[in-house]
Amino acid sequence: MKGILRVLPILLLMAGCSTETKSGYAINGSIAGTLGEGTQVFLRKSDENMRAIPGDTALISNGTFSFSGNATSPELRYIFIEGVNAGIPVFVENGSITVTAHRDSLGSAAVKGTLQNEYYSEFVEGTRQLMDRRNSINSEMQAAMQSRDSANMNALRDEFFELQGSALDFEKTFITEHPDALISAMVLSRMLQSQSLPNAEVADLFKGLNESIRLSPLGVNINTQITSQGRTAVGSRAPDFSAPTPDGQALALNDVLGKVTLVDFWAAWCRPCRAENPNIVKVYEKYKDRGLIILGVSLDRNAADWKNAIVQDGLTWYHVSNVRYFDEIAELYNVRAIPASFILDENGVIVAKNLRGEFLEAKIAELLP
Secondary structure (H helix, E strand, C coil): CCCCCCCCCCCCCECCCCECCCCCEEEEEEEECCCCCCCEEEEEEECCCCCEEEEEEEECECCEEEEEECCCCCEEEEEEECCCCCEEEEEECCEEEEEEEECCCHHHCEEECCHHHHHHHHHHHHHHHHHHHHHHHHHHHHHHHHCCCHHHHHHHHHHHHHHHHHHHHHHHHHHHHCCCCHHHHHHHHHHHHHCCCCHHHHHHHHHCCCHHHHCCHHHHHHHHHHHHHHHCCCCCECCCCEEECCCCCEEEHHHHCCCEEEEEEECCCCHHHHHHHHHHHHHHHHHHHHCEEEEEEECCCCHHHHHHHHHHHCCCCEEECCCCCCCHHHHHCCCCCCCEEEEECCCCEEEEECCCHHHHHHHHHHHCC
16 A cells, blocks of 8 residues: 555554543553563664664563653653564553553554543554455455456456545544644654655645644654655755766756756666666657756765766766765755656756656656657
């Protein structure tokens, strides 16, 4: 489903009614299954790359464990058990939280208590139904492929795309109806990463969140992403930049704008980029005399590799690179993976993004008939 039906890069859980403590939070857990006395349990955060950050540690006694402390604001953390390769997500906020799980199936752990855990439970239950249907379609599709039932395959494919739309609608509705839920902000963040919604629509959903969520660290990060993606949204004027050419001379985007300009982010080490280069060469040779300009922006680390790839692939257009991998130009254009490209009109306005193969040529032919 290309990320639409993925809840988060964390395991599913269920939540129940909330209760309050006089101050701070208290997490009381019960873990069934074979675990020795004194087995360590960790309550950890994760960084933006989903790497665990050291946190509190507790010991299992008679199958139970506990954590306590004070939370200045709700925060997603993960409970890990020594020797078990899985974790339990829990929203840590002031109040009483209970965790019930089996060591062999932490994905079905029950986390109960406090408002954010209730919201998360509601979201998970809604997506679970969609995921069950997705799994059913996948199974039916495999059977149809084995029996070469093309009619059923086409029907299932249509149902699959309809389900994608339903999943997206569910998420948008959930965010709108739960403006004070951290999970709403997390889903918005993933929408930005997957670009499953136009940037302007994500911005509108973000504006509907409560101020406390918008001003949280995650909210601030989302707002930064929205602003960054807005700079290079279709219809926006492409930001100007300057970088060295292979012979060391500074060259700016605005210096080379043509009737149509393709800004192509690539690198010698990028196999998909190198595989696409012959197509770009073909398009360039066909349309360069009609006004097509290409500016290649290399994200290489090694200047020799960059220059050799230009010669090897026959890339006879403009090239620049800071030779600093994903540098400030990539950041300016919100490029986090390559190949990535932007098609600009004669005024430097972005008219299309990330087109390859026949789709690239079709767009260039439309702009330069």
